[in-house]
Amino acid sequence: MDHTLPQTISLLARTPAALNALLRDLPESWTSRNEGENTWSPFEIVGHLIHAERTDWVSRTKIVLQFGEAQSFEPFDRWGQAREIQGKSLAQLLDEFARLRSENLAELRALNLQPEDLERRGQHPSLGVVTLSQLLSTWAVHDLTHLHQISRVLAHQYCEAVGPWSKYLGVLQCAGHSSAS
Amino acid sequence: MDHTLPQTISLLARTPAALNALLRDLPESWTSRNEGENTWSPFEIVGHLIHAERTDWVSRTKIVLQFGEAQSFEPFDRWGQAREIQGKSLAQLLDEFARLRSENLAELRALNLQPEDLERRGQHPSLGVVTLSQLLSTWAVHDLTHLHQISRVLAHQYCEAVGPWSKYLGVLQCAGHSSAS
Numbered sequence: 001m002d003h004t005l006p007q008t009i010s011l012l013a014r015t016p017a018a019l020n021a022l023l024r025d026l027p028e029s030w031t032s033r034n035e036g037e038n039t040w041s042p043f044e045i046v047g048h049l050i051h052a053e054r055t056d057w058v059s060r061t062k063i064v065l066q067f068g069e070a071q072s073f074e075p076f077d078r079w080g081q082a083r084e085i086q087g088k089s090l091a092q093l094l095d096e097f098a099r100l101r102s103e104n105l106a107e108l109r110a111l112n113l114q115p116e117d118l119e120r121r122g123q124h125p126s127l128g129v130v131t132l133s134q135l136l137s138t139w140a141v142h143d144l145t146h147l148h149q150i151s152r153v154l155a156h157q158y159c160e161a162v163g164p165w166s167k168y169l170g171v172l173q174c175a176g177h178s179s180a181s
Numbered sequence: 182m183d184h185t186l187p188q189t190i191s192l193l194a195r196t197p198a199a200l201n202a203l204l205r206d207l208p209e210s211w212t213s214r215n216e217g218e219n220t221w222s223p224f225e226i227v228g229h230l231i232h233a234e235r236t237d238w239v240s241r242t243k244i245v246l247q248f249g250e251a252q253s254f255e256p257f258d259r260w261g262q263a264r265e266i267q268g269k270s271l272a273q274l275l276d277e278f279a280r281l282r283s284e285n286l287a288e289l290r291a292l293n294l295q296p297e298d299l300e301r302r303g304q305h306p307s308l309g310v311v312t313l314s315q316l317l318s319t320w321a322v323h324d325l326t327h328l329h330q331i332s333r334v335l336a337h338q339y340c341e342a343v344g345p346w347s348k349y350l351g352v353l354q355c356a357g358h359s360s361a362s
Contacts, residue, residue: 001210003342010208011335017202022195022328027188127345134344141343144336145352147203151329154192155322161184162322163315164308171326174355 003137005113013105015143016098019046022150024094031090035156040081042150046093047081049146053100055080057139058107064122064132065111072123108136184318186294194286196324197279200227203331205275212271216337223331227274228262230327234281236261238320239288245303245313246292253304289317 034041118133155171215222299314336352
């Protein structure tokens with residue numbers, strides 16, 4: 001389907017509550033474990049989402065509107081969550097993510113973007129020319145990439161426990177896929 | 182990690198609220214579309230979860246406790262959601278799923294299962310001998326399989342809209358995996 005701003009905002013607005021419902025007060029045996037070396041736990045994934053809220057989506061939107069293709073976006077630091085999670089609890093991270101998302105959506109709405117704005121172009125440091133419409137679509141699919149990842153990381157903790165059912169459980173067949181923004 | 186009943190219940194108890202936060206009042210353009218022929222929309226997936234609550238987990242638990250390996254489980258109907266979704270709204274399905282899950286967890290808790298009960302064995306119609314511990318682990322991972330699937334189906338709707346970012350978005354690389362219970 002085509003990108004529309006109301007559809008994108010409707011999804012973006014729901015992610016913090018969905019993660020909150022899934023993860024808050026879940027035992028740490030679920031939330032602090034990952035899929036092995038150089039993989040992320042649900043706790044770290046929420047830290048990554050916070051880092052993206054701070055540095056990526058709305059910042060890049062403003063760069064497109066202000067500079068177009070003349071100024072390349074700052075590369076996104078895929079390990080930037082280290083600062084976000086230091087000394088924090090998962091509950092604090094969920095609160096912080098919800099607060100930042102709410103502020104960012106308020107800022108996005110205040111820009112009052114028109115259809116012609118969505119066609120404006122920016123410069124991605126590795127992908128080249130992108131449109132604002134593509135950037136905002138990516139914000140939503142980035143949420144879904146990490147919801148997909150969180151469900152896979154949680155399931156991984158029971159990959160042995162399910163015994164012979166593992167072959168029927170799609171999430172356990174998912175080897176993971178590169179993800180970045 | 183090993184299966185424990187409190188861990189499993191903590192996850193099972195959160196799924197209805199997580200799906201509710203993600204899907205309730207989301208535009209139908211997100212919730213009614215699938216990934217193509219013979220695939221499921223988020224709406225149908227919630228119907229499938231309802232069907233499983235009615236026919237699978239607690240029913241099979243009781244069969245294990247009552248009959249052990251002597252009575253095979255009824256095969257699960259992977260298309261049994263047709264009856265569940267007929268004439269219903271997504272909001273009604275989310276309410277129904279939450280109600281059934283709550284009742285099933287109350288019934289599970291009332292069984293007051295002890296560690297030795299979790300080692301009891303049942304007979305799966307195609308997998309053969311399984312333990313109650315494996316069945317209850319599978320209940321939780323089945324939730325996660327479908328949360329994983331819902332995030333993928335939603336993301337699929339924007340697979341073109343994201344433009345060149347698609348190669349960075351893991352959820353768009355996921356081709357899906359068989360899933361059943």
